[in-house]
Amino acid sequence: MPQSAKTRFLVTIDVETMMRGNAERDILGILPGRSDRFGIERMMGLLESRHMRATFFLNVYEIAKHGEASIAAVAKLIHSRGHDLELHTHPQPMYPYYGIGRAPYEEQVEILEKGASLIEAWTGKRPLVHRAGAFLANLNTLQALERLGFQADSSLAPGSRLDLPLVHELGASNLPQCVGDVLEVPVTYFDQLRLGPWSLRRTLDIEGCSLAEIEHVTRWAVRHACPTVCLLMHSFSFDRHGKPAWRVIRRFEALLTWLDQQDGIEVDTVDHAYQTTPMDTPVQRSIRAPYTGVWMTWCRALVAWKDGWKNFLVACTGLACFAMLAAVVVFVGYVFLK
Numbered sequence: 001m002p003q004s005a006k007t008r009f010l011v012t013i014d015v016e017t018m019m020r021g022n023a024e025r026d027i028l029g030i031l032p033g034r035s036d037r038f039g040i041e042r043m044m045g046l047l048e049s050r051h052m053r054a055t056f057f058l059n060v061y062e063i064a065k066h067g068e069a070s071i072a073a074v075a076k077l078i079h080s081r082g083h084d085l086e087l088h089t090h091p092q093p094m095y096p097y098y099g100i101g102r103a104p105y106e107e108q109v110e111i112l113e114k115g116a117s118l119i120e121a122w123t124g125k126r127p128l129v130h131r132a133g134a135f136l137a138n139l140n141t142l143q144a145l146e147r148l149g150f151q152a153d154s155s156l157a158p159g160s161r162l163d164l165p166l167v168h169e170l171g172a173s174n175l176p177q178c179v180g181d182v183l184e185v186p187v188t189y190f191d192q193l194r195l196g197p198w199s200l201r202r203t204l205d206i207e208g209c210s211l212a213e214i215e216h217v218t219r220w221a222v223r224h225a226c227p228t229v230c231l232l233m234h235s236f237s238f239d240r241h242g243k244p245a246w247r248v249i250r251r252f253e254a255l256l257t258w259l260d261q262q263d264g265i266e267v268d269t270v271d272h273a274y275q276t277t278p279m280d281t282p283v284q285r286s287i288r289a290p291y292t293g294v295w296m297t298w299c300r301a302l303v304a305w306k307d308g309w310k311n312f313l314v315a316c317t318g319l320a321c322f323a324m325l326a327a328v329v330v331f332v333g334y335v336f337l338k
Contacts, residue, residue, distance in 0.1 A: 099136025159189025
């Protein structure tokens with residue numbers, strides 16, 4: 001397979017509902033009192049206006065919660081608009097496992113075959129790429145995928161706060177690697193803080209990262225000839241507590257505009273990236289994760305200080321440090337000028 005000269009920027013969207021949600025709100029983005037929509041159709045429209053496509057990982061097992069008709073309609077909608085429709089496994093609505101990696105190998109095969117068969121029946125195209133819900137996959141999952149003819153997986157997420165089996169088994173890396181006949185395409189992560197050998201990791205997520213952080217990490221990938229940058233989104237990324245998440249929407253629009261202007265980057269799908277990534281290239285584990293540092297972390301928290309106590313704490317800590325520094329400068333100036 002030929003090596004692509006450009007870094008492939010993969011917009012990946014996990015299509016699912018929240019625990020007490022429904023497909024109309026959490027997937028289609030139909031909100032009370034709003035005539036426009038804030039779900040996958042809006043995302044597809046923004047991408048299509050720039051001649052871009054994304055990979056949508058659909059959790060088909062929610063037919064047990066919402067009925068087959070609603071989930072099948074979502075699959076047909078994504079497929080009909082020419083985007084990459086692939087399989088997302090949150091099997092719990094149909095099977096007694098929160099994550100697919102917690103199931104025995106043979107049951108993993110059954111779960112994956114069920115999901116692939118549903119998508120194929122709805123669209124006529126069998127999925128070739130998989131992402132585990134909550135990234136709870138393991139090596140058995142990759143072996144089951146290989147057995148069923150899947151080409152790629154995107155469950156390796158070193159930036160997750162969860163203790164993930166696949167990260168222990170494959171190691172933390174932003175580089176695609178071949179596991180058997182399955183190409184593992186990691187969800188990109190970066191170090192937001194470092195102190196000696198310790199680092200605080202973060203997943204490249206449209207909701208949890210600033211535009212500056214995403215651009216910084218993408219530039220790092222281009223400089224280090226990293227084949228892929230994989231951005232995480234959800235079907236409900238544009239919806240916050242039943243209201244439009246305008247800051248996230250504007251961030252996504254600005255990101256797509258910026259990506260469209262970069263010569264060394266091409267927005268692509270996971271399925272197509274598989275076709276352009278050489279399977280016989282040795283894994284380079286020597287490339288350390290990109291680093292954003294204290295300043296970008298504080299700037300992100302300052303803008304999003306209302307979004308959770310961690311952002312509030314980081315924003316206040318930064319402001320307190322600036323206040324202390326200003327006080328020291330004033331005091332020193334007073335002493336020297338006295």
